[in-house]
Amino acid sequence: MSSATDDRTTAASTASLGHFLFAEEHEQLRRTVRQFVAREVDPHADEWEEAGRVPKSLYLRGGALGFFSHCVSEEYGGIGGDCRMAIVLAEEFALARTSGLGMAFGAHSEIAMPHLTRFGTDALKRRWLPDLVAGRKVAALGITEPGAGSNVSAMATVARRTADGWSLTGSKIFITNATQADLFFIAAKTDPGAGHRGISMFLVPRESPGFTIEEMKGKLGRRASDTGLLTFDNLPLTADALLGQENRGFYQIMQCFENERLTIAAGCIGAAVAALERTVRYTQERPFGIGHLSDMQVTKQRLAKSYMELEAARQLVYTTAWRVIHGMPSLKEVAMAKAFASEAAFRIIDDCLQLHGGYGYFSEYLIERAYRDIRLDRIGGGATEVMYDIIAKQLRI
Numbered sequence: 001m002s003s004a005t006d007d008r009t010t011a012a013s014t015a016s017l018g019h020f021l022f023a024e025e026h027e028q029l030r031r032t033v034r035q036f037v038a039r040e041v042d043p044h045a046d047e048w049e050e051a052g053r054v055p056k057s058l059y060l061r062g063g064a065l066g067f068f069s070h071c072v073s074e075e076y077g078g079i080g081g082d083c084r085m086a087i088v089l090a091e092e093f094a095l096a097r098t099s100g101l102g103m104a105f106g107a108h109s110e111i112a113m114p115h116l117t118r119f120g121t122d123a124l125k126r127r128w129l130p131d132l133v134a135g136r137k138v139a140a141l142g143i144t145e146p147g148a149g150s151n152v153s154a155m156a157t158v159a160r161r162t163a164d165g166w167s168l169t170g171s172k173i174f175i176t177n178a179t180q181a182d183l184f185f186i187a188a189k190t191d192p193g194a195g196h197r198g199i200s201m202f203l204v205p206r207e208s209p210g211f212t213i214e215e216m217k218g219k220l221g222r223r224a225s226d227t228g229l230l231t232f233d234n235l236p237l238t239a240d241a242l243l244g245q246e247n248r249g250f251y252q253i254m255q256c257f258e259n260e261r262l263t264i265a266a267g268c269i270g271a272a273v274a275a276l277e278r279t280v281r282y283t284q285e286r287p288f289g290i291g292h293l294s295d296m297q298v299t300k301q302r303l304a305k306s307y308m309e310l311e312a313a314r315q316l317v318y319t320t321a322w323r324v325i326h327g328m329p330s331l332k333e334v335a336m337a338k339a340f341a342s343e344a345a346f347r348i349i350d351d352c353l354q355l356h357g358g359y360g361y362f363s364e365y366l367i368e369r370a371y372r373d374i375r376l377d378r379i380g381g382g383a384t385e386v387m388y389d390i391i392a393k394q395l396r397i
């Protein structure tokens, strides 16, 4: 019977190899990630889950392997590319024995960095991007606040103009990479009376005076990903810390959500693939009656239904990626992909745990971790209900 220890082989045989969306360079990236995960991540996964973070040196390795260089042009240290690279990375990271990898790298390069590549001035890009691409510096994005999660425009953090630039006061909660990041992308009100039309984005270096970072412990899942509470107490920022246009931050955030949500959806595909492959193996090895659990028709049907849902989610994510690559408006489709993939992955992994019976309830089996981990995707990056709101609004219903 497979256990968490002997379950180390990558659960990847039915991943997306050969899909028409991907070219040879993407398949090459897949192979590189698989090797990296097998050699440098999986052997340490349990230790990092226990530690509550991945080591900072892992970002350097990620940088050296080119995992942060897509969507950054060559002049700033990247290689250029489109969201296919991000999809491959998210899928493959999700096949690792710890979701801390995908969270750490995803928050850095898919959630935070796009704000700089899309909206930074040439000077800001030259100053930060080469280090971020190389993994010498780590990035985090701070939007959520204790009083403003789904409703971004309710944020209370304020940046007030000073003679030299800005003064930042407020707090951010649930921030991924908080304890390791060198550079924070922070949303704040610059016109507090103007609702979502009064938000701007700022670059905040970790060593800024008036900046406190507290680690948040006790998460249900994603335990090898560090999460923190940020507090800014009259934190001084120079004028060039403003990222993009003053009072246009909300729209910038919405544009960057496209990449974040598509990447989350792709990660859900990887997580479901991993859970299903492990579960198929488990049912084939679990004695039941005169045969194995896998011999029962109900098991076959349950797994068949899950693979069907996985395939539907995958096609929705890939078709949406194709739209994004071709510059088509995709707000509705991205919301659909994120909501559908996260809800499908949750159902699939729940079914996989059911097939493990009582063993699935124990940490010796990776399905226990997968079940805890996948719960975040229906909440983070915009809850499913928020995605439904976007879809309804776009459909004008």
Ligand SMILES: Cc1cc2nc3c(=O)[nH]c(=O)nc-3n(C[C@H](O)[C@H](O)[C@H](O)COP(=O)(O)OP(=O)(O)OC[C@H]3O[C@@H](n4cnc5c(N)ncnc54)[C@H](O)[C@@H]3O)c2cc1C
Pocket: 107, 140, 141, 142, 143, 144, 148, 149, 150, 151, 173, 174, 175, 176, 177, 219, 222, 227, 376, 379, 380, 381, 382, 383, 384, 385, 386, 389
């Ligand atoms: C582990 C973790 C890591 C995170 N990392 C980051 C990060 O790096 N940076 C960052 O800025 N944020 C981060 N977040 C925050 C995350 O994006 C928010 O938790 C999420 O947006 C939901 O906000 P909230 O928690 O305030 O829930 P609320 O906004 O209070 O919503 C609670 C629930 O209400 C329901 N709901 C909300 N809106 C609607 C609606 N319109 N219609 C119907 N129902 C609705 C949903 O079920 C939702 O789950 C992280 C969160 C977690 C748990």
